[in-house]
């Protein structure tokens with residue numbers, strides 16, 4: 001069975017029953033072992049690397065500069081849309097404008 005160890009930098013310090021390993025009185029808290037594909041690739045398989053949100057955010061906090069360097073955003077992106085305005089009346093017959101955004105497919 002393929003597995004990875006949780007990449008959370010503090011995973012092995014969290015005091016939970018599931019992390020205790022060893023025999024006798026002298027034991028250790030061990031990084032959580034993660035079975036690959038445990039959520040069938042949900043969210044691009046991110047949960048193959050982290051035991052939970054806390055460990056994922058610890059990792060991001062520690063490595064944010066390196067992560068952003070992989071794909072830096074140097075300018076704003078734009079999505080072409082059309083906006084339709086519709087004059088409507090509410091329950092009390094007061095007029096209001098509803099704006100409907102429709103994405104324009106340029107493909």
Ligand SMILES: [Zn+2]
Pocket residue numbers: 006007008011032050051052055
């Ligand atoms: Zn973890």
